[in-house]
Amino acid sequence: MRMSRFNIVSLVFGIAFLYLPILIVVTYSFNASKLVTVWGGFSTQWYRALLSNAPLIDAAWVSLRVALASALGATIIGTMAALALRRHRRFMGRGLFAFMLFAPLVLPEIMTGLSLLLLFVALDWDRGYWTVTLAHMAFTTSFVALVVDARLADLDPSCEEAARDLGATAFSAFRRVTLPMISPAVAAGFLLAFTLSLDDLVIASFTSGPGATTLPMRLYGQMRLGVTPEINAASTVLIVGVTLLVIVASRLTRRHRQA
Amino acid sequence: MRVRPVILVPFLWLALFFLAPLAIVLRLAFSESAQARPPYRPVFAWADGWQVWLEKVKALGLSNFEAMLDEPLYADAFFSSVGLAAAGTLLVLLIAYPLAYAIARAPRDRRLFLLTLIVVPFWTSFLIRIYAWIALSKPEGLINHALKSLGLIDAPLPLFGNHLAIIIGIAYSYLPFMVLPLYATLEKLDWSLEDAARDLGATRLRAFWRVTFPQTWRGIIAGVLLVFVPALGEFIVPDLLGGSDTLMIGKVLWSEFFGNRDWPLASALAVMLLLLLALPLAVLRVLEDRRETV
Amino acid sequence: MHAKEGREQPPLVTIEHVSKSFGAVRAVDDVSLTIREGEFFALLGPSGCGKTSLMRMIAGFGEPDRGRILLAGHDVTHVPPHKRPVNMMFQNYALFPHLNVFENVAFGLREEGVAKHEIFARVAEALRLVQMQPFAERKPQALSGGQKQRVALARAIVKRPKLLLLDEPLAALDRRLREETQEELKHLQKSLGIAFLVVTHDQDEAMMMADRIAVMQAGKVLQTGTPADLYERPANRAVARFIGDTNVIDPEIRARLDGRALVAADGVAFEIHTGPARDFSLGIRPEKLRVLEPQGSIPGAVVIEGVVEQRLYRGDVTELRVRTAQHVWRVAMLNASRQSTFVPDVGARIEIAFSPHDVMVLPE
Known part of the structure; x- marks a missing residue:
């Protein structure tokens, strides 16, 4: 099937629209000039500057720890929730359960952030590293459940039988048969939760406290002041890191599917 | 019926981290602003009991919503x-x-x-x-x-x-x-x-x-x-x-x-x-x- | 008879040296054909032989790399599909799922800008022809396979095309419905007077319906002719194999003279007309072989001795596999009467016979 010229133009335009801005950020992170529109030659000075930017490095560590912990928690609870929904066709409050599980997917982040903060205030918990982690766990659980649920829906129940x-x-059948079959989806869910947490600005801004500033919060603070080559460099690191992670993950799941 | 942990754990989790926060937002929306920490005075107290709540619903503080319209x-x-x-x-x-x-x-x-x-x-x-x-x-x-x-x-x-x-x-x-x-x-x-x-x-x-x-x-x-x-x-x-x-x-x-x-x-x-x-x-x-x- | 009438008609479609490649595959390879007005024409061949590509080029989907296509005397090689007076019935009918039966049939008329009352009349007439008026309001999903086929047919003929293309029109129907529909299509074609071009891989279907058939293989047309031509006088071995069952044997050639040859099969010599062909094999249809009763004989027949290896009861015929000195022959015995005369058992030593007039010469 040959593609028409119109289709090729649509593809090129769409993909350029998506990638050009990102490519420009990456390119200008290697700009020797401090001006963002003038190319002053190749340089890695902004990456060196990044390494000595202690607040940014601290924020990156906070983000990584939060993302790892919250993704782990969300994967466990999200997988359980998906299993509960698929395996048990009738239990008290199943409708409410499904609603609570999937409604957060469409809740604006600003609402999620506000409501969770109010919960922490009501419970009188000090805001900081743990509240951000719990908040991220709360909103990413639904995404994990969505991914695992989709896989469970395709699964042939006769295997476990x-x-x-x-x-x-029952437990051993789950551990030796079902779990290996859904593990690519669980891994994908974990990865999704991890990147969502790493990416989140709004919910973290509401639920974080002193000493627990995440990387997006720090970057946001600097972006408001304008475009700088240093943010370009930080963005590039993040883009490359996440892209590598996605590639590794897709390789892993593909190998699983072939096996 | 047996209570299954695979249902109970996520259920409680969702109730605490999705339902409860939403309820609190709703409650707060009808509260008054205050110069305090936390900066609000609740209209509904959890300890009041439903009869008091009913009273209060009748005299509900719609001030925030009125402010929005004004x-x-x-x-x-x-x-x-x-x-x-x-x-x-x-x-x-x-x-x-x-x-x-x-x-x-x-x-x-x-x-x-x-x-x-x-x-x-x-x-x-x-x-x-x-x-x-x-x-x-x-x-x-x-x-x-x-x-x-x-x-x-x-x-x-x-x-x-x-x-x-x-x-x-x-x-x-x-x-x-x-x-x-x-x-x-x-x-x-x-x-x-x-x-x-x-x-x-x-x-x-x-x-x-x-x-x-x-x-x-x-x-x-x-x-x-x-x-x-x-x-x-x-x-x-x-x-x-x-x-x-x-x-x-x-x-x-x-x-x-x-x-x-x-x-x-x-x-x-x-x-x-x-x-x-x-x-x-x-x-x-x-x-x-x-x-x-x- | 129809074929004879068809031959007197002027040409409707002329395909001249058309070739088309997809990547490295030459799907249609220097094909020339003529389809006459009012003719029922079939393109017959195995899947991947290029018959569908050729038909799609006639419809206007894809242009030939070389050659040209004339329609009623006009060169339409580069005319887009919507401007050709040709309509197509697609293989899986391609009914529009969001439109009901009436709107599906009216689609082409609306594109033409035909007046509303005329659309109504013509759609009603087309639906009547295929006996689908009661289903005008139905969506295609609510129709059976046979009904869908009828709607697709109505949609294609309502525009009164000069030529109707049918891509495997019966492939999706079950056997009984297929046979009924074959007759109906043939009847409809004659009463409308529109030329039909059917693409099919099913030789029975082509034989039943078509006035003329073009047999295609690997992008080339092997032979064009009436069903009887193809069956009785196949141009070569491939056509003989593709149309009907054939015993194909490589004869021992003992002498040649003036388009005649003395050949031998299983050591028994006989004389045949070969025409100019140098390298050829021989074909004999299973039903042209006779089994001699013990001590029986047929004057002028070639008689070969063999042993029955297998016996297959097929209802109308009983088929034997007979092993002779050098070949295994397929012999079809007609079960003309319930008290069937003589059917040898497996292992029996028998004689089979054929007339040299029934031997087909198949050039390589």
């Missing part, structure tokens, strides 16, 4:  | 939010439809790759993508710089700090959300239908318009909702790309909360935002239900 028929206990 | 700023913010989100959604649709169509018509072995290309930017930071647009669209940014040095314009184009910037920003950040559902519908279509229409005397464009387009309504509606709903409550886009005079609910809510520390008013705004979203979400729900039954 076959395991039971061959003498496995 | 002050045109808030009404303006709602209207311009809807307008900007709608305009942004329309722009996304105009860019995404040909894109999704082209991918669906690409050779089978290229489609996954092209689709991945569209989705990858979704994984890179939202904040950074918006930042990338700032770098491009400022008066002294690259687009204006390039156009000026090519001699195409004298004065910089107003691409930044206004409504247009917000609309483009929405289009840029939410493009994958529109492409995916459109692709999903287009990919399932039988292309011989377009051939059949052309055989019956329709031009390429007419064949698309009379045969393909009417079959993609569901994908269009799904995509529109997936973009419109988050765009309506958007904070980062109007804050970073919009000017000081551009109002969107997300931004107003943020400044009421962090700037004026008026938590009850911010909560009332949040409740209004939720009510505003209820309609498109109900539409989405009906659509999903119908898809399941078909």
Whole structure:
């Protein structure tokens, strides 16, 4: 099937629209000049400047710790929730359960942030590293559940039945048959939760406290002041890091599918 | 019935971290602002009991909602939010439809790759993508710089700090959300239908318009909702790309909360935002239900 | 008979040296054909032989790399599909799922800008022809396979094309419905007087319906002719194999003279007309072989001895596999009467016979 000229133009335009801005940020992170529109030659000075920017490095560490912890928690609870929904067709409050699980997907982040902050205030918890982590866990759980649920929906229930028929206990059938089959989705869910947490500005801004400034919060503070080559460099690091992560993850899941 | 931990644990978690916070927002929306820490005085106390609550509902403090109606700023913010989100959604649709169509018509072995290309930017930071647009669209940014040095314009184009910037920003950040559902519908279509229409005397464009387009309504509606709903409550886009005079609910809510520390008013705004979203979400729900039954 | 009438008609479609490649694959390779007005023409061949590509080029989907296509005397090689007076019935019918039966049939008329009352009348007439008026308000999803086929047919003929293209029109129907529809299509074609071009891989379908058939293989037309031509006088081995069952044997050639040859099969010599062909094989249809009853004989027949290896009861015929000195022959015995005369058992030693007039010479 040959593609028409119109289709090729649409593709090129759409992809250029998506990638050009990002490419420019990456390119200008290697600009020797401090001016953002003038190319002053190749330089890695802004990356060196990044390394000595202690607040930014601190924020990056906070973000990584928050993302890792919240993604782990969200993966466990999200997977459980998806299993509960798929495996148990009727239990008290199943409708409410499904609503609570998937409604956060469409809730504006600003509402999620505000409501969680008010919860922490009501509970009189000090805001900081733990509240951000819990908040991120709360909003990413739904995404994990969505991904795992989709995989569970495709799963052939007779596999687990076959395991039971061959003498496995319910738990052992789950561990030896179902879990390996859904593990790519669980991994994908974890990755999604991780990047969502790493990316979040709004919810973190509401629920964070002193000493727990995340990387997006720090970057946001600097972006408001204008475009600088240093932010370009920080952005490039983040883009490359996340892209590598996505590539590794897709490789992992693909190998799983072939096996 | 046995209580299963696989149900109980997530249930309690969701009740604590989704339901309870929403209830608190609702409660706060009817509270009064106070110069205190936390800066509000609750109307409903948890210990009151339902009879007292009933009394209080009758004398409910609607002051925050009245304030919203009295002050045109808030009404303006709602209207311009809807307008900007709608305009942004329309722009996304105009860019995404040909894109999704082209991918669906690409050779089978290229489609996954092209689709991945569209989705990858979704994984890179939202904040950074918006930042990338700032770098491009400022008066002294690259687009204006390039156009000026090519001699195409004298004065910089107003691409930044206004409504247009917000609309483009929405289009840029939410493009994958529109492409995916459109692709999903287009990919399932039988292309011989377009051939059949052309055989019956329709031009390429007419064949698309009379045969393909009417079959993609569901994908269009799904995509529109997936973009419109988050765009309506958007904070980062109007804050970073919009000017000081551009109002969107997300931004107003943020400044009421962090700037004026008026938590009850911010909560009332949040409740209004939720009510505003209820309609498109109900539409989405009906659509999903119908898809399941078909 | 129809074929004879068809031959007197002026040409409707003339295909001149048309070639078309997709990548490295030459789908249509220097094909020339003529379809006459009012003719029922079939393109027959296995899947991937280029018949669909050729038909799509006649409809206007894809232009030939070389050659040209004339329609009623006009060169339409580069005319887009919507401007050709040709309509097509698609393989899976390609009914528009968002439009009901009436609107599907009216689609082409609306594109033409035909007046409303005329659209109504013509759609009603087309639906009446295919007996689908009661279903005008139905959506295609609510129709059976046979009904969809009828709607697709109505949609294609309502525009009164000069030529109707049918891409595997019966492939999606079950066997019984297929046979009924074959007759109906043939009847409809004659009563409308429109030329039909059917693409099919099913030789029975082509034989039943078509006035003339072009057999295609690997992008080339092997032979064009009436069904009887193709069956009784196949141009070569491939056509003989593709149309009907054939015993193909490589004979021992003992002598040649003036377009005649003395050949031998299983050591038994006989004389045949070969024409100018140098390298050829021989074909004999299974039903042209006779089994001799013990001590029986047929004057002038070639008689070969063999052993029955297999016996297959097929209802109308009983098929035997007979092993002779050098070949295995397929022999079809007509079960003309319930008290069937003589059917040998497996393992029986028998004699089979054929007339040299029934031997087909198949050039390579």
